[in-house]
Amino acid sequence: MERERKEFMVDQRELIHILHEVQNHYGYIPPQAISQISRKLRISESEIFGVLTFYKAFTLHPRGEHLITICMGTACHVRGAPMILDEFKRKLGVEPGETTGDNQFTLETVNCVGACALGPIAIGDGEYHGQMKTRDVDKIIEDLKPKKGKSAKNE
Amino acid sequence: MNEFNATHLDKIRDEISDSRKKQKTCITICGGTGCHAYGCLKVAEAFKEEIRKQKLQDSVEVRTTGCHGFCERGPIVVIQPEGIFYQRIKLSDINEVISETIINKKVINRLLYVDPRTNKEIILEKDVPFYKKQKRIVFSNNGFIDPTDIRDYIALGGYRALTKILFDMTSEEVIEEIKASGLRGRGGAGFLTGKKWEICRESNSHLKYVICNADEGDPGAYMDRSLLEGNPHSVIEGMIIGAYAIGASEGFIYVRMEYPLAVKNVTIALEQARKFGLLGKSILGSEFQFDIHIFKGAGAFVSGEETSLMASIEGRRAFPRQRPPFPAQEGLWGKPTNINNVETWANVPYIINNGAEWYSGIGTKGSKGTKIFSLVGKINNTGLVEVPMGMTLKEIIYAIGGGVKNHKKFKAVQTGGPSGGCIPADMLDLPIDFETLTKAGSMMGSGGMIVMDEDTCMVDVARYFLDFTQQESCGKCVPCRIGTRQLVEILTRITKGEGQEEDIDRLEDLARTIKAGSLCGLGQTAPNPVLTTLRYFKDEYEAHIRDKNCPALVCKELIIYHIEPQKCVGCLLCLKNCPVEAISGERKKVHVIDQDLCIKCGACFDVCPPKVQAVSKYTGKKRDRILQKPSEKRVQK
Incomplete structure (x- = not known):
């Protein structure tokens, strides 16, 4: 009994690591993965579902091609982050956590990235854009769009 | 048997120090998060490239170091051993730095920091006012160490404290030393660290754990991140010492997933520590064995609470639980566990080396001791500052922080993150420590210090924090889950100008209920931002509720943007930048905003040239008067 309990604990301990791996690999947690993890770790699917929906790191839906993250930390907030977020929402037509219909952009917010000197900050595919103004929003979206579309426009 | 022992470590330290002395000049580049965002890695690469080109490798070293703290001025480059401080370095400056400063030994004046008060250029890092008033203990080595190279840490005396305790001190003596030092937990609650260790040590179990809480979730606080990224070995050394004192054999560092660089640097540091015999079996040839694992969080603010954090390591939802039993008695997997915050652990080696006295x-x-604060918001010198406890807010904000940005009027400083509160201008002489902040209705928290000026709306700030805690509430306790939601709804209503006279009483009543009826720190402190803003800034609430007036001109629903006809020069800038085409006008003719179309994005306000400043914001009666004017409608084309 004690041995079983120990094994169970070690298995459950791996759950968040595994979910991170799956999320990294697929960009989301596919339903098949949940049943596979459940069999492997001998944890019920509902328990796994409970854990993965509790944490913000995991999503059940694929993210878009590009990820735009807006820092909503306090320093960014007092420097006008809500206006930047509003503008992204308006331009992309989605709420935070959602992906545009063409699957190009996912808009997300983060509590703080700890680069407060640069606030307000928007992060486009890992690149930091500091001291954002509402008028900079367009450029960030345009720059992330596929290069093909851009050159076609130029021609 | 471990092949490394304490004698080896001393030998390695001497060898590194000797080889370092031959290196005459070292160009250190701040590799902290802020500087990363400014592009410091490109700067470092370019320096290395240029040094190679000029064949200076033998006499000049280029080192990307931990965070220097003065994020406002990044990317920061310091030339050692002189300590010449260059700020806001661009790629185009690099050739000049090498040819002038490195080769010709001349200082380049335009790259120096200029003290705005005296207009004097400052050459050395230690003379910059931002650093001068600080007392850097925990941060003392950040600027010299390459965090990915354990030898840098060892060369500066790293792991000397560990050698000392392993061979010269019993675990009881270590605990006594930490107790005598008076070190208190830097994570927020301020419990005596030595006492905590003692309770854990006395718990009867053959298996014990230590945990480093690096789930730094308070928005606006990033000192733990800088420590882990910049000097991970000081934290690891502290943890090994703690584990020895308590009798733990396994440790965890729980890092927030939003900090990828910290995860990377800690992982490297742990590998190197194992290689040098500082972790694993028979550490430095002693009988003590201990190892540390890194655990990446998954994005839940509540996991910063100790019982939630343990649940998260166990692979479960991060729900807090009732205490007692305290983690020191029954923690991770039911075993005695000691949890300390990053900064607390990092203090430990310094105490052992220099003594409790x-x-x-x-x-x-x-x-x-000292406390690291992250001084952010509407402040001139954004950055991480380490000061002795008891320094006044005024000294921190003005002497170190350089005062409020753009010569605006100071309104409040927010400490303690979502659990803390806002402290008003008339309390700036408050000396900062655990007790004084709590008495003021706020708290130390992890050390976030967000400066707010006259353009910050305190009702909006309260709503911001409650929105935060409401989203992060795990949902276990009803008063926290539903109460915070109600608070947000009432506050949102007030910021929209739909507040009711009774709302202030309702807020206070709800706040008290949430405080009393929540299990963990998150719920117990969640109402603090509301309570402190009500205590010190009640007039702003009343203005929103009674006069539909946002005095700080922040709340969108209560303000309008208006172009002053007598100031507008008709430059078309705002018209072109308006995303919804709400502005009409022609070149050299006065522009007008159509209030029905305006979405209040503020683009016109931002782009109107500083010399013109024709776009103004209005609230209250002035707003109503302007709205009644027929000219605020679209001019027919």
């Missing part, structure tokens, strides 16, 4: 000589009666 030295440490307790710094700070105030009840709060010893």
Whole structure:
């Protein structure tokens, strides 16, 4: 009994690591993965579902091609982050956590990235854009769009 | 048997120090998060490239170091051993730095920091006012160490404290030393660290754990991140010492997933520590064995609470649980567990090396040592500052922080993150320690210090924090889950100008209920931002509710943007930048905003040239008067 309990604990301990791996690999947690993890770790699917929906790191839906993250930390907030977020929402037509219909952009917010000197900050595919103004929003979206579309426009 | 022992470590330290002395000049580049965002890695690469080109490798070293703290001025480059401080370095400056400063030994004046008060250029890092008033203990080595190279840490005396305790001190003596130092937990609650260790040590179990809480979730606080990224070995050394004192054999560092660089640097540091015989079996040839694992969080603010954090490591939802039993009695997997915050652990080696007496000589009666604050918001010198406990807010904000940005009027400083509160201008002489902040209705928290000026709306700030805690509430306790939601709804209503006279009483009543009826720190402190803003800024609430007036001109629903006809020069800038085409006008003719179309994005306000400043914001009666004017409608084309 004690041995079983120990094994169970070690298995459950791996759950968040595994979910991170799956999320990294697929960009989301596919339903098949949940049943596979459940069999492997001998944890019920509902328990796994409970854990993965509790944490913000995991999503059940694929993210878009590009990820735009807006820092909503306090320093960014007092420097006008809500206006930047509003503008992204308006331009992309989605709420935070959602992906545009063409699957190009996912808009997300983060509590703080700890680069407060640069606030307000928007992060486009890992690149930091500091001291954002509402008028900079367009450029960030345009720059992330596929290069093909851009050159076609130029021609 | 471990092949490395304490004698080896000393030998390695001497060898590194000797080889370092031959290196005459070292160009250190700040590799902290802020500087990363500014592009410091490109700067570092370019320096290396240029040094190679000019064949200077033998006499000049280029090192990307931990965070220097003065994020406002990044990317920061310091030339050692002189300590010449260059700020806001661009790629185009690099050739000049090498040819002038490195080769010709001349200082380049335009790259120096200029003290805005005296207009004097400052050459050395230690003379910059931002650093001068600080007392850097925990941060003392950040600027010299390449965090990915354990030899840098060892060369500066790293792991000497560990050698000392392993061979010269019993675990009881270590605990006594930490107790005598008066060190208190830097994560927020301020519990005596030595006492905590003692309770854990006395718990009867053959298996014990230590945990480093690096789930730094408070928005606007990033000192733990800088420590882990910049000097991970000081934290690891502290943890090994703690584990020895408590009798733990396994440790965890729980890092927030939003900090990828910290995860990377800690992982490297742990590998190197194992290689040098500092972790694993028979550490440095002693009988003590201990190892540390890194655990990446998954994005839940509540996991910063100790019982939630343990649940998260166990692979479960991060729900807090009732205490007692305290983690020191029954923690991770039911075993005695000692949890300390990053900064607390990082203090430990310094206390062991310099003694409890030295440490307790710094700070105030009840709060010893230094505290790192992240000074952010509407402040001139954004950055991480380490000061002795007991320094006044005024000294921190003005002498170190350089005062409020753009010569605006100071309104409040928010400490303690979502659990803390806002402290008004008339309390700036408050000496900072655990007790004084709590008495003021706020708290130390992890050390976030967000400066707010006259353009910050306090009702909006309260709504911001409650929105935060409401989203992060795990949902276990009803008063927290539903209460915070109600608070947000009432506050949102007030910021929209739909507040009711009774709302203030309702807020206070709800706040008290949430405080009393929540299990963990998140719920118990969640109402603090509301309570402190009500205590010190009630007039702003009343203005929103009674006069539909946002005095700070922040709340969108209560303000309008208006172009002053007598100031507008008709430059078309705002018209072109308006995303919804709400502005009409022609070149050299006065522009007008159509209030029905305006979405209040503020683009016109931003782009109107500083010399013109024709776009104004209005609230209250002035707003109503302007709205009644027929000219605010679209001019027919």
